[in-house]
Amino acid sequence: MARVSMREEIVEAALEQFHTRGYNAAGVKDITVAAGVPKGSFYNHFDSKESLAVVALERYGANVRLGDLADRSVAPLPRLRAHFELLRDETVRRGYTRGCMFGNFGAEVADHSGPVRGAVHDAFARWSAAIAATLAEARQAGALPSGLDPEQVAAFLLSAWEGTLLRARADRSSEAFDTFFTVAFGTLLA
Amino acid sequence: MARVSMREEIVEAALEQFHTRGYNAAGVKDITVAAGVPKGSFYNHFDSKESLAVVALERYGANVRLGDLADRSVAPLPRLRAHFELLRDETVRRGYTRGCMFGNFGAEVADHSGPVRGAVHDAFARWSAAIAATLAEARQAGALPSGLDPEQVAAFLLSAWEGTLLRARADRSSEAFDTFFTVAFGTLLA
CATH class of the missing domain: 1.10.10.60 (Homeodomain-like)
Structure with a gap:
């Protein structure tokens, strides 16, 4: 081979x-x-560990599976929920460790490296846009509560997701995930 | 002196x-x-840098000003909003750097140190409980939308806040803060 x-x-x-x-x-x-x-x-x-970090962050993007968010064979809100459930399952399988590399590098490196900050910024922007597109589809299908702006809600949900990962890691428990799904899908988007 | x-x-x-x-x-x-x-x-x-980190995390707790959340001279929801606004203002003043030390250590250290993970866990639990108490007051005053559970919404809001700080740092912009206040206070709690 x-x-x-x-x-x-x-x-x-x-x-x-x-x-x-x-x-x-x-x-x-x-x-x-x-x-x-x-x-x-x-x-x-x-050139440096820093340039490698930027490449690794780009590569990590595949783990987030943004392609799944564009799969129109599933209704938009169940598709969005499944997207986060899959990421949750991965974290649970790893004993609540690792979290999201975008969030980790955002916390540890963004203040100290322009290139890493830029890569994290771009990654969040792409992810947020993919969530917003799914929410816009839901709105078109009449499945989004009126008054919700897809872009704003997408950015908010992504922030809530990143914070949920931090909390689940600190707790080594799925309670924060349960809360995320209950409030995001049972209240905000219901 | x-x-x-x-x-x-x-x-x-x-x-x-x-x-x-x-x-x-x-x-x-x-x-x-x-x-x-x-x-x-x-x-x-x-004994070690690790034990100092635990003491530093406890000390950092004062920066979060949980006492302000118990100040009954202000109505509960405006009080909660002011709590996050004050933390936002601090981050803006620091050029969108630093973020929250609980979230930072949760991302960087929690997987590798039991004592640090425990300190972050405790800090989030205390903060979430203080937000929940404020939301419970709001409910008692009839100011919380029906069906919202104070403890769950508190945990969700805290996660959203931690993720918002990550995003604001990556963007070096207040857009994520604006989104947080619009969705949290204009939609979820409205």
Whole structure:
């Protein structure tokens, strides 16, 4: 079997190391060891840990599965709910650890790195827009309570989701997830 | 003027260093330099950076001003709104940096330290309970939309607030704050 490129191995290892340990706790050495590549090879592919972090954040975007939000074979609100349920299930499976890498890097790195802040900003903007498009579909289908603005509600729900992940991790319990689904889908969008 | 105790100077410096740099980026040396105390004196007062982090998180609690939420001279919902507005103003004044230390340590440290996770858990639980008590007052005064459970809505609002801070930092803009106030107070609680 052909070996995937060294760059690709570094990116995959970085994604895992950054997500489990955080940005500052994951050193270049940890990443190259996890990737099984010589430490010296790192700088053939990346200028700095910071540039690798931006690539890893972009790669992490696939985990959020924004494509599922565009699947018109499911009604918009159940589709949005399933989107968050799938992300919840992943966190529960990991014993309430890791959280969302966008939120983690937003908390730990955004103040200190323009490129990382930019990548987190873009990721949130894309995610929020995908949620807003789903809510706009719901509105068109008459399934959104009147007076709700899809873009504002999308941004609010995404913030609530990010905070819910922080709380679920601190509690190591699904209570915060239950609250999110009850209030978001049982009250705000009901 | 009497010099405050060395322990106190270390705690104050740690609070500032942890909040601005994060847990892993703020070393014991950074903290003792900022406190103006010899590095060796650190371990006379604390077992580890981790134990200091727990003390710093408890100290940070004062910044959240939960006492204001119990001030019955203001009607409950305007009081709750003013609580978040004051925290927003602080973040705006700091150029959208720092965020909430509970959320930051929840994102960066909770997975890796039981004591820090416990301190973040307790802090969120206390804050959520104070918001719930304010919402329960609103309900008693007939100012809460029917069907809203104060405890659940409090936990949801706190999550939304924590996520809003992450978003505002990533955007360096007050848009996420505007969204929070519009949806929380203009829709959910209206």
